[in-house]
Structure formats: structure tokens, C-alpha cells
Amino acid sequence: MRRSRILGVGSYLPERVVTNHDLEQWMDTTDEWIQQRSGIRERHFAAADQATSDLGLIAARRALEAADLAPESIDFIVFATSTSDYLVPGSGCFLQHKLGIGPVGALDVRAQCSGFLYALSVADLYVRAGEYDRVLVVGAEVQSAGLDLSDAGRDTAVLFADGAGAVVLGVSDDPERGLLGHRLHADGRFADALAIPAPGTVNRPFIGPEHLEQRRHRLQMDGRLVFKNAVETMPAAVREVADHCGVLVSDLALVIPHQANTRIIDALAGALHLPTERVVNNIAYTGNTTAATIPIALDQVVRDGRLKTGDLLALVAFGSGFTWAASLIRW
Secondary structure: OOOOOEEEEEEEEOOEEEHHHHHOOOOOHHHHHHHHHHHHEEEOOOOOOHHHHHHHHHHHHHHHHHHHHHHHOOOOEEEEEEOOOOOOOOHHHHHHHHOOOOEEEEEEEEHHHHHHHHHHHHHHHHOOOOOOEEOOOEEEHHHHOOOOOOHHHHHHHHHEEEEEEEEEEEEOOOOOOOOEEEEEOOOOOOOHEEOOOOOOOOOOOOOOOHHHHHHOOOOOEHHHHHHHHHHHHHHHHHHHHHHHHHHOOOOOOOOEEOOOHHHHHHHHHHHHOOHHHHHHHOOHHHHHOOHHHHHHHHHHHHHOOOOOOOOEEEEEEEOOEEEEEEEEOOO
């Protein structure tokens, strides 16, 4: 079976920067409280005329440019998001059209904060199996469109942000380099701990005035339960994928975790006995962009020259569902 590798990476953060001091004007919060709770100082919000696929389009074009490939070379699209342009259809179809390419397949993945790694594993299997030679994998979010920027929504509104990242996956010309393996998990017992219940088929009607009054169209989060599970499952997932691929955690050059909370990232580094400089943390300036956090951070470390040929890289995420995942790459 052939191996896939990342041919190019790209990302995009919207121009509008929203600082913690900006949020102080809209809700009862402080810069100090937000930084202590999450490590976030600022985040990016999309413009009013930017949908999720628009952010994904810019990141995708940058990834294609980095790979020195034309959009027409893409055989398939896998788009990870929890904030699709429409409820139906998925953002992948919008992206396919905006890229101006032929009627290639476009698959949306809804695994929220773990979505990019779920999407990457799907794309990897397509390339390994010989179904497609080049697959575009995108993680993009416009969380700001659904945030309640008032006192009622401050527990979640201070955390989430907008952005997009993308990779072009293709056939590796070196059997030692590329994507080595993935481990994916879900535990639906905790589905209600981080969820947007409406609109949805659990409701009759699909969405109504009572759901708006009860704020069921806004993100509901049990922060303590999310934190507890994240700090337990993320290091376990890294160990699992390393063991699955026959490598040692200590051999990892870098770990790129989902950017949800600095305390979670620090706990991950401690649990894996890795120095903090080997665990990527950019949340202070990006916020939690859900499915986009990992490819945005990956693009940054690639452009900064922090990854060298032959380096072992682990990607790990945890999020709504609960879902969690880890991938291992020989760069």
C-alpha cells in the first residue's frame, strides 16, 4: 500500500482582530479573567460577508500555492467544520465551486474540534488505497456568527474565533515519509456536555421561539467536564498512535494539539514529559477556531521552519461528541 504525505499547507485568519479589551465593552468580563481561564489575548472574527467556505477558499489556495499545484489537480475535497455555510448542503460543495474545478467529490466532516484529524484520516485512506492522488483537506470555522456577545454568552463567547487551514495530501515519493497512522475515538455519553441542540430533529418543531428563549441555538458547554476529559484523553491518544506506529513519544520533534485552552496544552506537555517548546501553543492570538486550530498551527510551524525533513510530528485533538483523535506524521 502506498503512503500519503502533505504536499502543501496554508492558512487564513480574518483581518478583524478582537481583543479581550474589546470584549470588556460588550460583556461583564476582563482581560485578566480571560487570560487566566484560557490563555487567549485576542482572536479573529470574519467580516459580515465572509462565510466558512470563503475562509476555507483562501487557506486552500495558499496550500495549493505551497504545493505548487493548480486547483484542477485536486481529485477530492474533505471539509471539516462545525459552522457550515448552510445547514444543508455542506461547505465542501461551496468550496469546490469557488475553486472553479470540475465536479470532484466533496465530503463534509462534522467532528467539531477533532474534525480536521478525522478528515485527514479519511483523505489519507483514499490516497493509500489508490482511489485519489491528491486530496484537499480543509478545516474552517466562522464561530463568531453564532456567538452571543453579551453577559449571557460570555462563558463561550470569549473562547471561540474564526479561521481556516488546509493541506494538500498526495502520494509520497519516499516510503519512509508521510502519514504513519491515526487513532480516532468518540464517546457519545457526553454529547450534551458540548452541544448546540437547536435546530435539530430532536426538536419539534425543528427550531421555534421556545428554543431561542431557552438559548438552545447557542453553544452549551460544561467547561469542567470538557477540561477533565481533554486532559485525560489527549495524552492517551498521543501515546496510542505512537505505539500503533512503533515509535516513542520522546522521539517526537513537535506535538500540535487542538488549541482550546493553554491549561490543557500545558497539561498535555506535562503528561507526555515533553518540554513546552515541543508542544505548539498559538491560542493567545488565534482563540479556539475549532476544526481549524491544528492546520493553522501546522502552517505556522512550517513557515517558521520548525519542522525538518524526517521529524516526527503528532497532531492531537479533543472536542464535542465527545470525540478525540491523534495522527502521526514523518515529515
